[in-house]
Amino acid sequence: MIKLVSWKTQRRIVPYIFIAPAMLLLAIFTFYPIISSIRMSLCEWDIIGTPRFIGLRNYATTLSDMTFRHALLVTFLFVGVTVPVNVTLALLTAILLNGRLALRNLFRSIIFFPAFTSMVAIGMLWKYMYSTDYGIINYIITLFGGHPKDWLANPAWAPWSLMLTSVWYGFGWNMVIFLAGLQNIPDQYYEAAAIDGASKWAAFRFITLPLLKPISLFVVVMAVIYAFRMFDLVYVMTMGGPGTSTMVLMMYFYRQAFIMLRMGQGSAVALILFVVVFFFTVLQLRFFKGEVSY
Amino acid sequence: MSKRILCLGLLSLVVIAMFSSSISMVLAAGKAVEIEWYAWGRPAEVEFFHQAIAEFEKKNPGIRIKLTETGWDEHHRTLDVRIAGGNAPDIYRTTFPYVGRYIKAKQALDLSPHLLKEYRKRFWPNLRQFVESDGKFYGVPQMTDTHVVFYNIDYFKAAGIEAPATIDKAWTWEDWENIGRKLKSKSPAKYGFAGALYNGEPWYINTWGGGFVTPDGKKPDVNKPEVIKGLKLQKKWYDEGLEPINTLFLKPDSHEQLFALGQIGVIFSGTWMAEWLKDQIGDKFKWGTTFVPKGPAGFSTALGGCLNVISPQSKHPKEAAKFLEWLNTDEVMERFCQLGFIPTSVPLAKRISYKDPTINGVMKAALQQYAQIPPIVVTQYKQKNYAGMVQVFIETIGPAMHGQITVEQAVKMLDKELRRLID
Numbered sequence: 001m002i003k004l005v006s007w008k009t010q011r012r013i014v015p016y017i018f019i020a021p022a023m024l025l026l027a028i029f030t031f032y033p034i035i036s037s038i039r040m041s042l043c044e045w046d047i048i049g050t051p052r053f054i055g056l057r058n059y060a061t062t063l064s065d066m067t068f069r070h071a072l073l074v075t076f077l078f079v080g081v082t083v084p085v086n087v088t089l090a091l092l093t094a095i096l097l098n099g100r101l102a103l104r105n106l107f108r109s110i111i112f113f114p115a116f117t118s119m120v121a122i123g124m125l126w127k128y129m130y131s132t133d134y135g136i137i138n139y140i141i142t143l144f145g146g147h148p149k150d151w152l153a154n155p156a157w158a159p160w161s162l163m164l165t166s167v168w169y170g171f172g173w174n175m176v177i178f179l180a181g182l183q184n185i186p187d188q189y190y191e192a193a194a195i196d197g198a199s200k201w202a203a204f205r206f207i208t209l210p211l212l213k214p215i216s217l218f219v220v221v222m223a224v225i226y227a228f229r230m231f232d233l234v235y236v237m238t239m240g241g242p243g244t245s246t247m248v249l250m251m252y253f254y255r256q257a258f259i260m261l262r263m264g265q266g267s268a269v270a271l272i273l274f275v276v277v278f279f280f281t282v283l284q285l286r287f288f289k290g291e292v293s294y
Numbered sequence: 295m296s297k298r299i300l301c302l303g304l305l306s307l308v309v310i311a312m313f314s315s316s317i318s319m320v321l322a323a324g325k326a327v328e329i330e331w332y333a334w335g336r337p338a339e340v341e342f343f344h345q346a347i348a349e350f351e352k353k354n355p356g357i358r359i360k361l362t363e364t365g366w367d368e369h370h371r372t373l374d375v376r377i378a379g380g381n382a383p384d385i386y387r388t389t390f391p392y393v394g395r396y397i398k399a400k401q402a403l404d405l406s407p408h409l410l411k412e413y414r415k416r417f418w419p420n421l422r423q424f425v426e427s428d429g430k431f432y433g434v435p436q437m438t439d440t441h442v443v444f445y446n447i448d449y450f451k452a453a454g455i456e457a458p459a460t461i462d463k464a465w466t467w468e469d470w471e472n473i474g475r476k477l478k479s480k481s482p483a484k485y486g487f488a489g490a491l492y493n494g495e496p497w498y499i500n501t502w503g504g505g506f507v508t509p510d511g512k513k514p515d516v517n518k519p520e521v522i523k524g525l526k527l528q529k530k531w532y533d534e535g536l537e538p539i540n541t542l543f544l545k546p547d548s549h550e551q552l553f554a555l556g557q558i559g560v561i562f563s564g565t566w567m568a569e570w571l572k573d574q575i576g577d578k579f580k581w582g583t584t585f586v587p588k589g590p591a592g593f594s595t596a597l598g599g600c601l602n603v604i605s606p607q608s609k610h611p612k613e614a615a616k617f618l619e620w621l622n623t624d625e626v627m628e629r630f631c632q633l634g635f636i637p638t639s640v641p642l643a644k645r646i647s648y649k650d651p652t653i654n655g656v657m658k659a660a661l662q663q664y665a666q667i668p669p670i671v672v673t674q675y676k677q678k679n680y681a682g683m684v685q686v687f688i689e690t691i692g693p694a695m696h697g698q699i700t701v702e703q704a705v706k707m708l709d710k711e712l713r714r715l716i717d
Contacts, residue, residue, distance in 0.1 A: 047374040048399040067689070131547050132540040133484070133557055153540035153547070155696050241545050243693035258371060260682040260715075261395075 041267035051264070058268035062256075068269070070244055071252035072276075078163060078248055079227040079280075086167050086223050087216070090174030095208070097175070098182045108179070115173040123236030126165045127152065130237075155245035158238055162246055166233055170226060174219050181215035182208070217288045221281055228277045249273050326358040327610045329617060331602075332376075332383035333361065334369045338569070338633050346630075350620055357613045377401050382605035384614045389600055390424045391680040393433050396603060397425075398678070402432040403604040408615035409434070416624070416639040418664075420597060420672050434618045435638035437631060438599030440664050441492065442656065443587075444553060444571060445560040447580035449481035453559070457584040461662045464585040464593065467501070467527065474536040477559035486536040488549035489562035490528060491691070494684040495596050496674055499524060501589025506674045506683045506712055514712035517705050524589065525691065525701045532695055542695055543688045554578075562586060564598060568634050568656040583656045585663050595663060597671050599638065636664055679715050686711035 005013070041058055043051035062068050093111060097104050114122060129136050130151035138148035151161040185208065193203045209216075231250035234240060240247035240255065247255070253273065257266025335343060340363055347359045362383060364372060370392060376382050377399075388396065396402045406414075409431060414422070417435050425433040445457055453476040458464050465473070474486025490498045496506045499516060502524030508515045515521075531537040538558070541549035553561045554574035563571075568583075575581060586595050602621070604614045620626065624642045634653045637643045643661060648654035677683060687708060694704035 046395070046399075048377045048396065048401055127546055133538065133547060133552055134555065150540050153542070153545070155693065155698055237546060239545060241543065241688065241692055242696055243698065244689050245693075247689075255685060259685045260679060 037267045037270060040264055041271055043264045045263045046261040047263055054264070058262075058265045059272070062265055062268050062272065067244055067247065067255075068252055071247045071249050074159065074245070074247055075228060075230075075249045077159060078166070078230055079224060082163050082166050082170070082227050083220065083223045085163075086171045086174060087219055089167065090171045090219065091178050091212075091216075093171065093175045094178035094182055095204075098179060108176075112172040112176055114169045115176075119169065119232040120236050122165065122169055123233045126161075126233075127237045130161055152238055153242060155242045158242060158245050162233055162237060165237070166227075166230065169233070170223065174223065177215060177219055178212065181212050185211045213288065217284070221284055224280055224284065225277055228273065228280070249276075326356050327613045328358045328360055329385060329608075329610055329614050330360045330362055330383040331385045331387075331617075332364065332369075332373060333385075333387035333602075334364045334366045335387075336566075336569075336633075339630075342630055342633065346621060346626060350617055353620075354613075354616065357610075357617065359617055377605070377607070380607065382607040384608035384610060385602050385604055385618065387436070387600050387602050388433070390421065390435075390597065391675040391677075393424055393601060393603065394676055395678065397427065397432045401603075401605060401607075403606045403608065403611055404430040404432060405434065405604065405615055405618075406431045408612065409619055413619065416641060418638060418640055418643075420667060420669075421599070421601075421638055423672050424676065425601065433601040433603040434622045435599065435601045436622060436627075437635035438597065438638050438664070439565045439636055440598065440660055440667070441497070441562050441564055441586060441596045442660050442663060443560060443584045444563055444567075444656075445582055445584060446481075446483070446553070446556065446558075447582050449477055449483050449556075449559040449579075452482075453477050453480040457582060459584075461585050461593075461666065465587040467524075467587055467589055470587045471527070471531065471536070473560065474531065478536060481559055482556065483559035484557045485538045485552070485559070487531075487560045488537045488541050488552065488558050490531075490537075491543060491695075492562055492596075493544050494688040496683075496687065497586075497594040497596055497671065498528070498589075500594035500668065500670055500674075501587070501591055503589075503591035505670050506680075506687070507677060507716065509670055509673060511673045511677065511716075513716060514709045516712065517709040520590065522701050522705055525694065525705065529695050529697075529701060533697075539695065543692060550574075564596070565636065565656055565660045566598075566634060568653055572652050583659045585659055592668065593663075593666060594668055594671060597664075597667050597675065599635070601638075636660060677716070682715050683712060686715065 040051070042053060042055060044054050044058075045051035097108050097111075101107070128134075132138060132148055132150050132153055135151070137151065142148060149157060152158050189207045189211075190203055193207060198206070229250055230248050231254065234246050234248055234251045235254070238246045240251040249269065250273070253266055253269040256262050256269055331343075331347075333343065340361075343361055347361060351358060370388070373383075373386055373388075377396075382401070393402065406429065414426075414431050418438065421435045421438060425431055425435070443457075450457065453473075455473055455476055470487065470490075477483045477486040492498075496504075499505060499521050502520045504518055504521035504524075505515045507513065528537075532539045532542070538547070538549065538552060540547045541552065549558060549561050550563050550567055550571065551574075552558045553563075554571060556579060571581065586593070602618050604611050604618065608614050622638070624637075624639050627637050627639055628642055628646060631637045631642075631646060632649055632653070634648075634650075634656070636657065637646055643664075646657075648657050674680065674683075690704045690708040690711065693699045694701045699707075
């Protein structure tokens, strides 16, 4: 048998051969679209015409557009409200359902149920529930003598109605992750704390919370990314309206790229969104730095 | 022995290789030409398309039509991607406001060498304006439609209202407001009317003397006292509950749904909704159709419909044109329009009779109205970004109707946004 390459060289090359297929797929389906998107953001293009290089004009137009600034504010509102509510609710529910409770598996399944349902279907369902004239929510309100509300038709109410649906949809998923984290905390810690006379609150504060930090970091990062990428519910339920009251960044991206047919500006918006999400992710990692022990 | 078998085997391979190219050429010559038709449609339309294809293929055994069915929501997006990727279908269905974009991008084939002049002249002049340019003809109009007024006959009787039977007696906006009040007070309707601003199309402001653009299409025509007056009147209707604000621009609720539930007495909607209303209303109440009201500047309404275009990327444009020509003959079109459409051929529109009595009633009003659509409607639709104009109309006028900004402020913002889109 002829030895073509030395063992040392083989050791150096073989790992690359093994990861080559995955890298190739990553290059085709991830890196190439990202590079294309950057290139496209420097052009004026309506998909079917010929792209025209315009430098950074798409970024300048986007940043000076009032609707974009408004969309950025609406998105921050969504992130600022839904993430804390979602994470807190998920944690509390997980703690509740981790204890001894009758029918707890049933409750876990019910709460997790929205997570494996299509978001479009959820949006349609809630849209009907929120309807001013034939929605079940207003029906219940009138049963108790209240006045029907324009849940999605009123610019003041619409963002909050969407946020409620978003939290309802998302917290079941986070609850399951927290539940997994809680079940990984050994009982001995709690037993030792009880012997030392620690209250339930003290046990939660000094045992549960610190040991859940890696899980919390993951949940918070994912919830923030999800909130920034919010699109499906907005598209199905309000299309960014009434007016622009629920125009989140992803909806603004859709508006520019597919309604205004400005693919270049759409790409610029997508890249700005990427920078914003990246910044917030780094910020969160820094915030948790040194406090997370795995 | 084995050497002989080997030689024979090699010889056979050489012979097969020599003849294989000729065999494939012969097979290809006998194979039918395949044309891909990229279209969306309601179930009844798609069923008709399949029937028409079968009929055409029977008459033309050398041509096979492959229908690629799409949904309306993603149709133009996926079509654009296919065109950009060099994989355009042979024939694609589109709408009149969209076709100008494809013509401009040289993605629509000139059909004048394939279609006789007499054939092309049958179409409504306003529809020809979308597809004709410099003596070239870029698409074959398949069907057209418009908006009409649907009303609850039972509620009208209860409120003592009579709907106009001829277009010269069409209501004014003043009549419209009075009808709304009567319906709200004298009939079980929760709201009087709905849908004047419908899905953000500009025909309401056309009736007040404005528009997305001036008649020459060069600048916006919204920031004027007449338009402001019209929009203020509209806001008053929302404030007084004559019209449900939750149906403004079809969001989040549909006024057609509320009409079918008996909560609204009279609505604007497209002729294509007749079939849906028939199914939804059933025997709950009697309903009829009449003309949209006139404003101080006259009458205006929507001009909808579809046409089919052949892509320059098609390898078989001659066969594709043959199919389109046949599909839009008066004979085939008459059968297609029975589904509730206005024929694109003027001679056919003048003589067509709809077998379904409900559709026939709707079309009676629609056809009278269609013949009077003003030129500004075509000018607006022909703008390079009509969909964008509708979007900014919704985004600026919406907050004014909700009282977040004044109508004057909204109109000023709309003027600015429209100017950007025209430029």
